Amino acid sequence: MKLNDAQQSAVEFVxxxxxxxxxxxxxxxxxxxxxxxxLIRVCGxxxxxxxxxxxxNKAAREMKERVAATLGKKEAxxxxxxxxxxxxxxxxxxxxxxxxxxxxxxxxxxxxxxxLLKELTEPFLKEDKTLLMQLTNRISRWKNDIISPKLALxxxxxxxxxxxxxxxxxxxxxxxxxxxxxxxxxxxxPTKLLIENQEVRERWQQKIKYLLVDxxxxxxxxxxxxxxxxxxxxxxxxxxxxxxQSIYSWRGAQPQNxxxxxxxxxxxxVIKLEQNYRSTARILKAANILIANNPHLFDKxxxxxxxxxxxxxxxxxxxxxxxxxxxxAELISHRFLQNTDYKQYAILYRSNHQxxxxxxxxxxxxxxxxxxxxxxxxxxxxxxxxxxxxxVLTNSEDDTAFLRIVNTPRREIGPTTLQKLGEFAKSQQKSxxxxxxxxxxxxxxxxxQLGALQQFTIWLDKLSEHAKNEPLESVKTLxxxxxxxxxxxxxxxxxxxAEMRVRNVNQLYEWxxxxxxxxxxEEPMTLTQAVNRFTLRDMLERGEDxxxxxxxxxxxxxxxxxxxxDFVYILGMEEGIMPHQNSIDDNQPELIEEERxxxxxxxxxxxxxxTLSHCLERRSMGEVIKPEPSRFLAELPQDxxxxxxxxxxxxxxxxxxxGQAHLAMLKAKFPKKG
DNA sequence: GTCGCAAGGCTTTTT
DNA sequence: GCCTTGCGAC
Numbered sequence: 001m002k003l004n005d006a007q008q009s010a011v012e013f014v015x016x017x018x019x020x021x022x023x024x025x026x027x028x029x030x031x032x033x034x035x036x037x038x039l040i041r042v043c044g045x046x047x048x049x050x051x052x053x054x055x056x057n058k059a060a061r062e063m064k065e066r067v068a069a070t071l072g073k074k075e076a077x078x079x080x081x082x083x084x085x086x087x088x089x090x091x092x093x094x095x096x097x098x099x100x101x102x103x104x105x106x107x108x109x110x111x112x113x114x115x116l117l118k119e120l121t122e123p124f125l126k127e128d129k130t131l132l133m134q135l136t137n138r139i140s141r142w143k144n145d146i147i148s149p150k151l152a153l154x155x156x157x158x159x160x161x162x163x164x165x166x167x168x169x170x171x172x173x174x175x176x177x178x179x180x181x182x183x184x185x186x187x188x189x190p191t192k193l194l195i196e197n198q199e200v201r202e203r204w205q206q207k208i209k210y211l212l213v214d215x216x217x218x219x220x221x222x223x224x225x226x227x228x229x230x231x232x233x234x235x236x237x238x239x240x241x242x243x244x245q246s247i248y249s250w251r252g253a254q255p256q257n258x259x260x261x262x263x264x265x266x267x268x269x270v271i272k273l274e275q276n277y278r279s280t281a282r283i284l285k286a287a288n289i290l291i292a293n294n295p296h297l298f299d300k301x302x303x304x305x306x307x308x309x310x311x312x313x314x315x316x317x318x319x320x321x322x323x324x325x326x327x328x329a330e331l332i333s334h335r336f337l338q339n340t341d342y343k344q345y346a347i348l349y350r351s352n353h354q355x356x357x358x359x360x361x362x363x364x365x366x367x368x369x370x371x372x373x374x375x376x377x378x379x380x381x382x383x384x385x386x387x388x389x390x391x392v393l394t395n396s397e398d399d400t401a402f403l404r405i406v407n408t409p410r411r412e413i414g415p416t417t418l419q420k421l422g423e424f425a426k427s428q429q430k431s432x433x434x435x436x437x438x439x440x441x442x443x444x445x446x447x448x449q450l451g452a453l454q455q456f457t458i459w460l461d462k463l464s465e466h467a468k469n470e471p472l473e474s475v476k477t478l479x480x481x482x483x484x485x486x487x488x489x490x491x492x493x494x495x496x497x498a499e500m501r502v503r504n505v506n507q508l509y510e511w512x513x514x515x516x517x518x519x520x521x522e523e524p525m526t527l528t529q530a531v532n533r534f535t536l537r538d539m540l541e542r543g544e545d546x547x548x549x550x551x552x553x554x555x556x557x558x559x560x561x562x563x564x565x566d567f568v569y570i571l572g573m574e575e576g577i578m579p580h581q582n583s584i585d586d587n588q589p590e591l592i593e594e595e596r597x598x599x600x601x602x603x604x605x606x607x608x609x610x611t612l613s614h615c616l617e618r619r620s621m622g623e624v625i626k627p628e629p630s631r632f633l634a635e636l637p638q639d640x641x642x643x644x645x646x647x648x649x650x651x652x653x654x655x656x657x658x659g660q661a662h663l664a665m666l667k668a669k670f671p672k673k674g
Numbered sequence: 675g676t677c678g679c680a681a682g683g684c685t686t687t688t689t
Numbered sequence: 690g691c692c693t694t695g696c697g698a699c
Contacts, residue, residue: 057688084689110685186689350686414676536689537688538689583686619690621683623690
């Protein structure tokens with residue numbers, strides 16, 4: 001298919017800064033992939049001089065595949081296509097000396113971060129969960145805004161601010177001494193480094209001669225600074241974004257960065273992509289009308305010349321079990337009548353836990369499905385265990401990981417031993433691992449306790465030596481010598497669960513093997529790198545069977561951004577779910593607007609049909625609630641909706657009347673503004 | 675030091 | 690409703 005005029009000019013404009021305002025389904029990925037090809041084939045760039053960044057692993061993977069398909073793997077080799085965080089990790093890895101970091105640092109995921117903060121702030125916050133959450137968010141915001149603990153402390157006004165800033169400082173000191181970085185550091189450190197160090201900045205400007213950024217509306221302050229530093233005054237870059245699809249403001253994304261670009265680069269070329277190639281006219285119209293309820297940074301009008309299409313179905317179910325059954329039943333009969341593939345269907349939801357029931361029903365009906373995103377895999381105890389082993393193996397100072405594995409499987413090293421070891425290590429300013437070798441003469445431990453501890457750490461020490469030369473081999477040794485499979489069988493509630501766990505561990509091992517080996521597009525990694533990539537959930541997957549597999553796609557709406565499906569089902573179109581209860585409670589219009597954008601993103605994933613589902617009853621934290629249908633349903637053009645009453649015995653006339661009465665109620669309850 | 679049970683309390687979304 | 694945490698028994 002030929003590019004349209006707007007797309008073509010977005011591809012061919014390479015001499016300066018370029019902002020592409022790309023509405024949903026307007027072919028932005030095509031623009032990016034074609035532009036990369038154009039840069040290489042026409043403008044004489046080498047692949048390794050071009051970097052393209054996105055926000056999610058899924059999007060990065062998708063882009064890699066599309067680019068490889070356009071250019072061929074040979075020409076695409078060396079291209080840097082990754083998430084912001086992986087790019088940051090890469091910069092830190094190469095510049096670790098300038099940053100005064102050891103090369104073997106490990107990464108904290110948000111759970112590690114929370115656990116450490118909880119421990120560190122216990123004297124100040126008294127384990128108050130709300131305060132702890134606020135602190136976590138605050139630290140993240142400080143890091144996003146490039147504010148050091150020192151500065152935070154200086155500018156703290158209230159008593160609470162001072163305590164938070166103090167905790168921030170403690171946290172920073174502690175993470176540095178553990179030789180770990182958190183996710184925000186991966187952006188913050190490179191940004192600070194490039195701002196402060198001219199030599200390093202020039203090195204990266206030399207290396208990355210052209211930068212492309214997808215989902216630009218999701219950048220936060222430090223990410224924007226990082227972009228500015230990399231592109232420098234040459235300003236050879238293209239950013240692609242859509243303020244209507246900004247759904248990450250809760251983690252610091254500033255859609256205003258789109259407007260800032262005009263200020264910072266006065267010669268910015270702004271190109272609008274307004275033709276939608278994805279959805280039926282009806283779906284597009286519904287999406288446009290919904291999003292028109294939000295204020296806009298940039299004006300754009302999406303149009304398409306695809307046929308009208310079917311009405312948008314609205315299912316009302318009695319409760320959430322019913323909802324899952326209804327949606328699956330709809331899907332099965334649709335597939336049967338239309339003779340389609342499972343992989344053309346997507347079931348989207350607001351929060352991860354909503355997948356549970358759907359999974360159950362899909363399983364009962366033996367329908368193949370794939371859940372993407374979600375933390376399910378890495379949240380599993382067996383995966384966390386092995387990850388902790390790998391982290392200690394590469395970074396012996398990672399006490400958090402050390403504590404997780406020191407007694408898993410059981411080694412008779414209990415809380416008393418660890419308490420004493422912890423105190424001793426603290427007094428010596430040492431890691432738990434290293435302190436274990438020096439604690440003997442102090443007599444703090446009984447000989448039995450010391451024996452158990454040292455047997456473990458000596459073994460670990462040998463293993464990490466082994467890991468330096470033969471990383472994959474050493475991981476195999478690790479798994480066999482702790483007899484992990486048997487441990488899993490002993491501790492699992494059932495044979496089946498144990499088999500599942502063993503499979504998960506094997507999966508991790510397989511991925512690890514692939515990452516250490518590399519492939520046509522990726523260089524082989526060190527064990528440290530591979531472990532850090534895992535923490536970022538950014539692993540090399542042998543794509544073939546994954547891609548071809550005919551499976552129904554399950555994911556959150558957040559995870560679905562940038563993807564498209566023929567037939568889309570959205571669950572839980574209810575007040576309290578979408579919009580989420582928190583955004584209703586706080587009574588801030590911006591929060592509802594973000595929820596509306598989320599609904600917009602969900603709706604615009606659909607190419608051919610869209611089905612929206614809500615329940616009349618739902619169990620929430622143990623009690624039964626009766627949620628109202630989402631206000632967003634009332635905002636959609638009602639002529640394009642096919643409201644189906646929950647009772648099949650209703651005549652169409654009754655159904656219509658009920659629907660209309662319901663709507664009147666909704667409209668009275670949620671009057672449109674303006 | 676380990677295991678099992680009961681009570682309490684809640685992550686929305688991702689790297 | 691489910692998962693984590695705390696406590697008591699062995």
